[in-house]
Structures are given as structure tokens and as C-alpha cells.
Amino acid sequence: MEDNGAVTTLRLALAQVNCRVGDLGGNAAMVLETAHAAATAGADLLAFPELTITGYPPEDLVLRPGFRAASQAALEKLAADLAAAGLGELAVVVGYVDDDGLPRNAAAFVHRGAVLARYFKQHLPNYGVFDERRYFIPGDTFVAVRHKGVDIALTICEDVWQDGGPFAVAGAVGVDLVVNINGSPYERNKDDLRLPLLQGRAAEAGAAIAYVNTVGGQDELVFDGDSMVVARDGAVLLRAPQFVEDVYYLDLEVPERLPVHLAAPATVVERVTTEVAAVALTAPALPAVHADRMPDEAEVWGALVVGLRDYVTKNGFRSVVLGMSGGIDSAVVAALAADAIGGANVHGISLPSAYSSDHSRSDAELLAERIGAHYREVPIAPMVDAFVDSLGLTGLAEENVQARVRGTTLMALSNAEGHLVLATGNKSELAVGYSTIYGDAVGGFAPIKDVPKTLVWQLARWRNADAASRGELPPIPENSISKPPSAELRPGQLDTDSLPDYELLDAVLERYVDRDQGVAEIVAAGFDADTVARLARLVDGAEWKRRQYPPGPKISFKAFGKDRRLPITSAWREGLR
């Protein structure tokens, strides 16, 4: 430090918490409670995720002046409440919507009952699932607070993903620590990107980075935490486990700062101090957590469980109902639901038709038994026959009526018994429109809508093996995994009658949907031209169905939902041009 030359230690607490969108009072109460625990643990600085007070993302609630004013007021009250609770000496970084004239995505540095500094997010993501330019004005001021002799800069989420901005400024003006508060949604393999990114920014800033991210589910998004602290030299000082809500502590040794040789930045720099002097750490040193990275399937399974659990509980449901066909999709959804809210809260309904195989029922019943779910059978023939007789249906119309009778039955049980209906469709089906709207597509939530069919199988095998490795009975019947997939809407029907095999299908879809490659590019990569062109047409033609599909957790780079906004009415046809 410039003013004492000595090595200082700051006890840092990262609050990897689950905020609730719109619950300003509840979130503030959670901050107070967490601050109490952190103060008891001797922390000097406690950092919360992005938009702690409002939850993330609050979407168009931010457009309401009353909501913005409530966020601002909740922050001011929280500062006073912290001091009143005897927690004023703990420095707290908390996210909120600032509305002092212009709406801002803001971080407050709270100390001794006052908001000592406010930082406004400079890089507002407006791609993928993000619409932050819709809501906020970007900030242009670099903010650093000196606390216990440590210079601490504030940044928010996207600031770390974009070049230019506060990390470069930190390097130019000199600070010891950059706090980066996040609402960074889970994506497969994203945790592999975060660490090298933070290491690069730490070098750029010439300072340690404390990255704190939220956990939990919010509509289509799942937040995985993965909070960490990276030293100036890139060393990982702390890394929290994914998906686990907890406070993680680190005794950060702040080394003597390197002299700053860079030109002063053009940006406005605001520096304040808490006027708390550096003191040597007297408490016994706290060991920091270093969580192992999860295997890919465990991570995806965790994301799906958290997304489902929070959708159910945050929306006030206690139980779910789903159609259990004996197939792999409904088996995986049922197992996820049992892991999320307990098998006793899962109601599996077998809805056999004339075309259902015997194993459909026995596999479904076995699954229910293994996961501890309720199980019953409702044969659909009486309802299907009533439609077929009244309307004289054949072919596709008759097939679809079977699916819609099932959907109506599940909704009736939901209305009568209060369960949330889960839709069991996977991403591959949803992509090519291989589902019946208002039939198997009914539901309040669709847990595997972003999971390609091949990954559904992979997850099922992993879940069973994971159970076996713990000496538990594998939940998913082997037969559900191994049998050839079929919608069972006509005799002997198999998915492969209408679709290529799923390995090929998923490989093409990953390019066309997730990576926005054109048909020509996919064919150039070695895929059959007719197959690719046909699949592209199927995907384009199913947009109207997807628009009415329930939400489900995003786990891929590009999920169907607010991540992918294509016109329904479109004459664009991908070709070999």
C-alpha cells in the first residue's frame, strides 16, 4: 500500500446467494441475515451478486417508476438497518437498481449506515438472453473505495467480459482488489471460460479479482455461482462449488502494489475512503474453499434440478404432475423432479392408448416406484373415441387427438389437485416440431426443453451410474434407456420413421440452432445436403409451436426462448447459395 508499505490482510466474504426477483423486502432481509453471519465470522468486506435487491433479471419491472423507486428506497433502508443491527463496521457491496434521474444497474458500497459509493455498470449486455440496453443507461465513472488500507474497485458482471472499461482503468490508477458482482447464467462449459477470463483481467488490473455470482433458477435461467477469487498473478485463491448457496470466506493478503506507469485514463475516477485504517488480522486464518469442477453430466443435471426446483417453489407450487410414457424423456423429467422436490411430490400418470405397448406401463410404474413417486393409470380410449366418433378423425388428426387428450387430462388433474404440469419434450423434438401443440407440449415448465435427445440418454446413464456408485438403486429403468424411441401414436411407430437417427440429428441441430450456421456451411462440414436442407426446413417451420411452448432451463449456448428470436412469418429458406 502506498501509505503503509506493509502487507495487509482483508477477510473477504462472497455471498453466493439465491435472490428472488421482485422480492425487495425478502432480499434485503437476506442481506441483513448474511451480514450478521459474515460479521460473526470476522469478515471485513461482504459482496453480494448483481442486482441483489431486485433479483436478476427483473426485466420490464425496471420500466415501472414505482419499482425503481422501491429499489432505491430498499437500499437506503438496508444501509440504515445494517448499522442499526450493529453491523455498520462490515463493508457491504450490494447490487440494486439506481434511479437517481436515470435507471442504472448499480453496486453500492455500504459502510456505517451510509452508501459511501455507487458504481454504475458500464457494459450493458444486449445479446443472447440479455436486454440491458432496454433498461439501463451505462455508467462512465470508475469507483474505488479505500477500506482498511485496501483500495477496492467496483465492477458489475459484463464489465469483466468486455475490453475497455474499469479493469483497464484499475490498471492505470492502481487498486488492490476489484470486486465484480454477477448475475451470470449457467451454460455448459461456461465455467471453463470464466477462470482464464478473470486471470487476464487480474493481470490487466494489476489487482486481485473477487467474482461473486448468484445461484438459483429464474424462469429460463439458472445461475450456477462458481464464485471465485483470483490473485493478481492469476492464482486461484478461492473457488466455490456450483449451485450451492453459501457464504465463502478468504483471508486475502494484499501485497505491496506495483508502481503505476500507465498514463492516467480519460475516464472519470471517483475515490472515497471508509477512513478505517489497516490493521493486522488477529483472528485465526480461515482456510478457503477450493471446489473441484463437476463432471459435465453432473453439472447439467445440477442446473436442471435447480432450475426446476426454483420454478416450482418460487411460483408457490408444492407438487408436479407429468405423463409417464415409459420412454426416456418422461423418465428423466420424473427423476429430475424427484431430485428437485422429492419423489413424494411427483405424480406420474400413465395415459395408455390402444397403441401403447405393455412395457410403456410397466416401465413407467417401475420408475415411479424407484423414485418414490405417485403413480396412476388413466386410459385415454374413452375420450379419444368420443372425439374420433364425433369428428370422424383419421391419420394425423387422430394421432394428435391422442396427445391432446393426454394434455387435457394432465391439465384437469392440475386444476383438480393443484400440481404444476411438466412438459417432457426435449430440444431435438422441439427443434424439428416433433411434438403436438396443446398435447405433449402442455405444461407450466419444460425441464429438458434445452437438452438434446442424445444428452437425455447420456444424463440418464450418468444418473443411474452415479446412484450405483453411492450404493443406491439406479432410478431410471434400463428398458427406458435402451428401447428405440417412439411417440406410440400409431401401431409400430418409431421416431426414426420420420427423423434421422438422433446422433446425426443432434449434430446438425447443434450447428444450425446453437451456432447459427447456414445449410451451406453445415454441408461443407461433411453432412448430407438433402438431410441438412430438410432439417433446416423442419426447424424453420416449427417456430410457431415453439413460441407457445412453456419455459425451461437454458443449459446451452443458445436455448429456445428469449435467447433465439426468429420471426414466425418468414420466407427465408436456407439453401446451398
Added chain:
Amino acid sequence: MEDNGAVTTLRLALAQVNCRVGDLGGNAAMVLETAHAAATAGADLLAFPELTITGYPPEDLVLRPGFRAASQAALEKLAADLAAAGLGELAVVVGYVDDDGLPRNAAAFVHRGAVLARYFKQHLPNYGVFDERRYFIPGDTFVAVRHKGVDIALTICEDVWQDGGPFAVAGAVGVDLVVNINGSPYERNKDDLRLPLLQGRAAEAGAAIAYVNTVGGQDELVFDGDSMVVARDGAVLLRAPQFVEDVYYLDLEVPERLPVHLAAPATVVERVTTEVAAVALTAPALPAVHADRMPDEAEVWGALVVGLRDYVTKNGFRSVVLGMSGGIDSAVVAALAADAIGGANVHGISLPSAYSSDHSRSDAELLAERIGAHYREVPIAPMVDAFVDSLGLTGLAEENVQARVRGTTLMALSNAEGHLVLATGNKSELAVGYSTIYGDAVGGFAPIKDVPKTLVWQLARWRNADAASRGELPPIPENSISKPPSAELRPGQLDTDSLPDYELLDAVLERYVDRDQGVAEIVAAGFDADTVARLARLVDGAEWKRRQYPPGPKISFKAFGKDRRLPITSAWREGLR
């Protein structure tokens, strides 16, 4: 003009055309055909709407490199094709996606087979239904082309709605005409805003403005045209009728330009010339169109008809099917459909239950007869009884099964006969969740989803009176307009059993939904606190249903759809705080 001092006349052609999203070849062919007509009419300059080549809005198609490259290639080919067709002397302003390194919302000035200048939109709207920051990089260069001695600046849509930018620059550097090409969606009363806005910009630019807008429907959006030319002094020189696809001509007399006294702007200014000298107009003068403004109901009816017609036809349907209950909502939707695609292509299905009144059927049949629609009855009792008997349903579950049997029946007829299903719900119902998901909410398109119930009645009365004024039979049975609204899901049920009367309901909803007012603000305006709080809770609680509702044409300031993006999972409760 600086170089000849004389008053010049430019024959201007505004192409108020209906572009098709994604149909790059078709849109380019339409440009060629229109250019032929304009050249034959002796035009000097022909301007098309925003993103002519790709259609507007292309949404996430712009994220595909192949789509952007195809747009760029289609423009280059169009320039060559125009010259090859002997139309090279006509100057053409056409919108396209430029992809020379960065994706741009661009306007090209095409002359003699070459793209003489490219202008990139500077103000990218990112509010309401717009996401242009998601797709495009803003331009920073002012572009003016001298053609026949007239200095013509290029601008695009939002550039005219925001302060700062090309109109101010035009005033500083001096031009004669600013061409503004638009994809400006219809909203009630928006045409009242456009003229004063353009008059202000004309004064700022010291130049006439030629505003050309597209017409037609695209998913949730309807474009009303309303193209116009405003003189430097604010005089309206031409105003096209709304919703009519045509080319509108004006012989624009270009007065001697005022001396420019302003400081040179900081922006980059690009000036090019076609090297075509000013010549006196020799053709006989063309009278310009001055269309009368439409009455409010006629304008809304026109928007709904165009939105429905284009959704049906652009998606390849030739007929529609809907449930006709005898009530006002389905009557208005059926009348709109008959106006949009002809009564012979409308299939009205009466779906009576045990609780349906006799007049339900007779009113529906009378309507079908008056609009020339097909009509049939499908009693739902056999299907409903099968569900009730199998599942033992009562109360809400039984009510909803009736609605879902109707939805499944309509979808079965759609599957069997190829009609598009129309959902008949209005905005008031959709707001408070007074509809059955997968029941009366089924459909590919929802023509009146942005029309509040009170406006539904108003439109019905207007449509009947308009028919009468032309000596035609009013299409909508008086009984459908005058009877108290009922869902007829249980004996004697009336909407007012669960909801306040619609005058009050719509007044509150207009504030809460369209204007984002909080409960406190609405109560302060004189509404009953309990009623407002209850309605706000109903609106918030129905978000999950709206998310699965079909698209329908936006006519209000804020429609349910991409205009309003609220979380489903939200603990925010509006209160009197």
C-alpha cells in the same frame, strides 16, 4: 441551389410497399417491378421502406452470417439488374442489411448500376418491440447525394424520432431533401405524432422530408404506411392513405437554399454526386395524393384486417377456423376474418355444451350467414362426459375441460382440413387471465389480443354502422353486441361475477399495462384501492398464460408480446407503498 440559383423540380416516388421478411429474391423482384412503373411515370428518385430487401424486422435472421451475406449480394445484384432493365437513370433508395465487416441497418443510393452511397442508421431503437442494438452497429457518417442538382440526405426511421444526428447535420451542412425510410409499426394515434415530428425535423434540417413507410403485417406488427412529404416550412405536400400498397408521386419544387450559418458539425460528412445535371421538368405536373385521416375505429379495423390477412397468407394458409359462441369476441374475429380473406374462407364452429344458451347457436349461425362463412355445430357433451366420467371432475376443472374440448376440436378440424385456428380472446381477458390455456386460448393467431373489451364493442358498432352507411347488411348480430358477456361454462355465469364491469376494468388496465403505472398512482387518480390491487394481482398472476398465447396484431402503445417482457417468476406485488 448553389450551382444554378434556379428553382428545380424533382419527381419523387414513394414506394409504400409490403415487403416480406426473409424473401430476399421476391423483395428485389418487387423493387425492379416498382422501379419500372416509376420510371414509366417519369420519376427521378424512387424511395423504398427500411430493410426493403430483407423485410422488417428480420429479427435473429440477422445473426446468421449467411443471411447478411445474402442481403448484401441481393443489393449488388439488384443494382446491376436495374441497369440491365434500362432503369439505371432512375435513382433508387433501398434498405438492406449491410455486412461489410459490421452488421448495419443500411440504405443504399443506387444509380446507373452502382451503389453510389451507403448510409448506416445512427439511432437504433432498443425499446418496446425493438431490439436493434442486438443486431446492428450504429452508423456515424452523414451521407448526401447530389442528383439532378438536388442535394439529398439519407436517414432511416428512428433517426427522425431522436434528437441529435442526421437532421441536425443536414441543417448545418445544407441539403434540399432528406429521405427517411421506415419500418414504423402501427399504433393507435401514432399517425397524429408523425406529422408534427416531421415538421419539426424539416425546420431543423432546413429541407423537405420524404418519409416512406412500409405496409402490411408481420407476426405481431402491422405497418400502416402513412408515407408523406413535408416541405421545409412544414407544409404537407403529399400524404398517402394508410394500409394501401401503392407508389405515390410528388413533383417536388426545390426552392433556393437558405445560406447555412451554423458551425460545421463534428460528424463525418460524405457527399457524392450522380453527375446528372438539373433539368427543368418537362412532363405534365402530377397531382399529389392528400389522403384524409381515417376515423379511429376504421384505422384500428384496418390494422387488424391487414395483420390477420398477412399472417394467414404469408404463412401459406387459405382458410381459418374459429369457435363461434354467439358472443361479441368471436363475432368480431369472424367479421375481421371475412374482411381479410373472404367469408367463404372462414369456418365457424358452434361448440355448444349443456350450459350454452339457445341464442348462442342462433346468434352464431346468423353471423355466419351474414358474413358468408361456413357454419357447423359440434356438440361437446360426448367428449366432456368422457373426461368427467374418467376423472371425476367438478368445479373449475370441469369448466376448463369444456374449454379444452373445444380447443382440441378446433385443432382436430385444423389438422383434418388445413385451416389456421384463430383464438378469439381480447386484451382485457388476456390481461386478467380470464381464459383457459389450451382451451379458448388455442390458435395460430389471435386477431383481437391487443383490443380491450370496450373497444371490441366499439369496433362492432362501427363496423355495423359503416356497413349500413354503404347500404349493406350489418354483419354482427345486434344480440351479440347487446347481451351481457358470459363464458357459459356453468349455468347463468356472467363475466361480471368475477370481474368489474369492463369500462372500469379497461380504464385500470390501460394505466397498469399500457402506461406502467403503479397501484399507488392509479389509486391516486381516483380508482378504488381494493379493485386496483386485485386487478394488479390478477394481471401479474396471468403472465405464464400469456407467455403461451398465440401472437396477434399490436395496435396499442404496449401489447402483450415482445412489447412487454415481464418475469413469470416474480415476487413483486404492487401496493400502496
